[in-house]
Amino acid sequence: MSKSVIEMPPKGGFSFDLCKRNEMLAKKGVSPPSFRKTGTTIVGLIFQDGVILGADTRATEGPIVCDKNCEKIHYMAPNIYCCGAGTAADTEAVTDMVSSQLQLHRYHTGRESRVVTALTLLKRHLFNYQGYVSAALVLGGVDVTGPHLHTIYPHGSTDTLPFATMGSGSLAAMAVFESKYKEGLTRDEGIKLVTEAICSGIFNDLGSGSNVDICVITKGGKEYLRNHLQPNPRTYTSSKGYSFPKKTEVLLTKITPLKEKVEIIEGGDAMEE
């Protein structure tokens, strides 16, 4: 029995094969599994000499904080960095992928990468997957044409802005930006404003927390300030470590080994394959 249809290799992009089945299931009352949204506050700001990116460091799995100090500012190129909000796996994978593509492109052209290149590669990929790659990104960098800051939404649309916020804490951070942003900020003013915006997200949004990461990119180079501010330190840690209350008196010490000691013989027989 031969197949009449020639098997074509998948061309990439979103496959709509299961959509009819999903529609049928939805009519029968079966709801699709919901996406775990990882809360975040990420911001970007253009200042006098370049771009400043900021992010909080909390990664959540539903209601639980699974990583108290994760890195949300991803490397794309020596002069381009990208903050990611949304599903952590998606932001990691997509920024890694485009970072490698940019590296190959640099080898091919022999030139420094441009921010619009990273932008186009990212948005083409995300649009191809019709929003199912849940990555909301703030892309910033300085190239030969100057400093640039872009936001990229999961469906593939982009905005070019002087200041931008994304993630669940974006409204809290945007409130700070809208009231305090002005043109021609210096480096220190810019870092202070970005820190304030991230702190606003950390303290007013439940999906964001822990520390503030900052990345300053200028024509001269980049400065990655990991944990620039730590406004949530552990309190009440005892410096002495754990100790028993003083009233416990030691009367007798007897140690009984439960297992025989294991002897390690150097140069023993190799394991059989």
Add this chain to the structure above:
Amino acid sequence: MASKQPENSLLGPEADSQRTLYPNVTGTSVVALKYKDGILMAADMGGSYGSTLRYKNVERMKAIGKHSLLGASGEISDFQEILRYLDDLILYDNMWDDGNSLGPKEVHNYLTRLMYNRRNKFNPLWNSLVLGGIKNGEKYLGTVSMIGVNFEDDHVATGFGNHLARPILRQEWHENLSFEDGVRLLEKCMRVLLYRDRSAINKLQIAKITEEGMTISQPYSLKTYWEFSAFENPTQGAVGSW
């Protein structure tokens, strides 16, 4: 065999005409804070009919009795109904003529009971209310939502104001703000709301309630700045993006 639902239930499809399913004409956020002499509250004057800005002269803040000020967001008709209920309440209280009058705490409690009981009957008054006032030197500022969630705080906001104004207030509010500082802080919050809330309009009123009484300002508009050079030609250096 007993019927599955009693005849007067509000939950079947036929009963949809007897309960509120969705709001029609809505007001957007209200922001309020305690200051040195009493309470300051700000709300814009817009009444949206879905995505159309239908009414631009809606007063969403009203005085209640001698000591309280009520601001509402959500369905405007339900706000007007609440005002009628409160009118009856204040009238009844005045008829006692005993020299005592309902303070903000009492009115807030009444509103909480009203909203919660309507919610229990699956026929809510679709509003988020802000109730502020001062009686015998004691300042009071509380809020009630359409499901009956109520609490009292130094600064409150409804709707979008919770996300955009509360972070600013948490950072910059302090005890014993002067009147000018309070107004400046409220205007800061309202400006951010104007920039980022699509149903906000640039025509707002600020109401003040102190021991002397309640005054509400004439409608005015905030100064906004749209001239950042980076917004004028955003894709200048980034050929190919938009």
